[in-house]
Amino acid sequence: MLDHHAVAPPVHEHITDAVKTPALVRLTPNTVLVRFETLKVYAALGAVRHLLDTGVIRPGQTVVDSSSGIYALALAMACHRYGLRCHIVASTTVDDTLRAQLEILGVSVDQMPPSDDLRLDQSRRVARVRELLARRPDMHWMRQYHDxxxxxxxxxxxxxxxxxxxxxxxxxxxxxxxxxxxxxxxRALREHDPLTRLVGVQPFGSVTFGSERFTDPDAIIAGIGSAIHFDNVHHELYDRIHWLDFQHAMAAAVGLLRDHAVFAGLSTGAAHLVATWEVARDPLRTHVVIGADTGHRYTARVFTRHREALDPALLAPVEIDSLDRLAPPWAAIDWARRTRGPAVPAQERPHERRKDPVP
Structure with missing residues (x-):
């Protein structure tokens, strides 16, 4: 029998409205997973709408950016919605499934050659974007890392x-x-409650919070950390930082699927493992875990190896009070919202600056 009082789901005008909305899953009384099909639809839609509304870009124009994966698809979908052309300089980590989706959506794709060196991969992508802009000044560089x-x-x-x-x-x-x-x-949550806390997760090898002296040969850190400086990271927002190696992230992703039936990517697994630790330290707060994407692109490197995975229940970080003490496989620090301003090589800085639209 039909329940005529039930609330009908919305009928969306475009797939981006459906995809951007996450599923909220309470994994424990004080842990809530915010699970996305692809998180960066929020970033791409918000950016494209703002740029169109302010006249920085116009319908029919070509936007270009570098991406290791999920931003590329999010930007392609936003361009599809708003009538823009799109060119992606893709990381070597972009797989055939994602590339096919981009091409069918009409995206021009430049993919970097295979490389185990993430810094080289990212530097090549930035150089390629600059080449394109020199030849096509009508293109707009989205600068997801800096704008x-x-x-x-x-x-x-x-x-x-x-x-x-x-x-x-x-x-x-x-x-x-x-x-x-x-x-x-x-930043938006703190407008309502300044005491909202932020715990960031990093891989070893990322320059963002000072772990670049380490290497993790198995790590798939594209999208989790960075080998170059990002202006969009505001260090003063973070209360705590955790660094995890690949084995811990893999154990966490497999454990999340085994314990909660959630098939999600490495960053989601790592964030859930960190949240489990943080909940034990601060059980009166609700820990909101950002689940950026599904586990599909990690199937071969992570989930088919599930029998090798460590037991997450046996894992714990080493608490440190200085980056000098940082060491794998899992470390945590009270960052305490302090500012960190690393020296940035000129070639890694964005080619232009606009007024910061973030309040």
């Missing part, structure tokens, strides 16, 4: 969480990556 316009879309996610979790003191736990998702979300 704060990518923070704006996460205000909508903050409003969703505040409606779903009214009155609960929140701690956001997520991979740092470009800084836009954790930074944009937390």
């Amino acid at each position: 704060p316009v990518h923070h704006l879309g996460y205000t909508e996610l903050a409003e969703l969480l505040l409606r779903a979790l009214p009155g609960e003191p929140l701690t956001v736990v997520g991979s740092v990556g470009t800084g836009a998702s954790t930074g944009g979300l937390t």
Whole structure:
């Protein structure tokens, strides 16, 4: 029998509206997973809408950017929605499934050659974008790593969480990556509650929070950390930072699937493992775990190797009080919202600056 009083699901005008909305899953009384098909639709939609509204770009124009994966698809979908052309300089980590989706959506794709050196991969991508801009000055460089316009879309996610979790003191736990998702979300949440906490997750080998002296040959850190400086990472927003190696992230992703039936990527698994530790330290807060994407692109490197995975229940970080003491496989520090301004080589800085639209 039909329940005529049931609330009907919305009928969306475009797939981006459906894809951007996460599923909220309470894994434990004080842990909530925010699970996305692809997180960066918020960033891409927010950025594209702002740039169109302010006249920085116009319909029919070509936008270009570098991506290791999920931002490329998010930007392609946003361009499809708003009538823009799209060119992606893709990381070597972009697989055939994603590349096929991009090409069918009409995206021009430049993919970097195979490389185990993430710094080289990222440097090649930046150099290629500059070559394109020199030949095609009509292109607009989206600069997902540097332009704060990518923070704006996460205000909508903050409003969703505040409606779903009214009155609960929140701690956001997520991979740092470009800084836009954790930074944009937390900045918006702190407008309602300045005591909202932010815990960032990093791999070893990332320059963002000072672990570049380490190498992790198995790590798939594209999208979690960085080999170059990102202006969109605002260090002063973070209360705690955790660094995990690949084996710990793999154990966490497999454990999340085994314990909660959630098939998600490495960054989601790592964030959940970190949240489990943080909940034990601060059980009165609700820990919101950012689940950036599904596990499909990690099937071969992670999930088919599930029998090799460590037991997450046996893993714990070493608490440190200085980056001098940082060491694998898992370390944590009270970052305490302090600013860190690393020296940035000129070739890694964005080619232009606009006024920061982030409040």
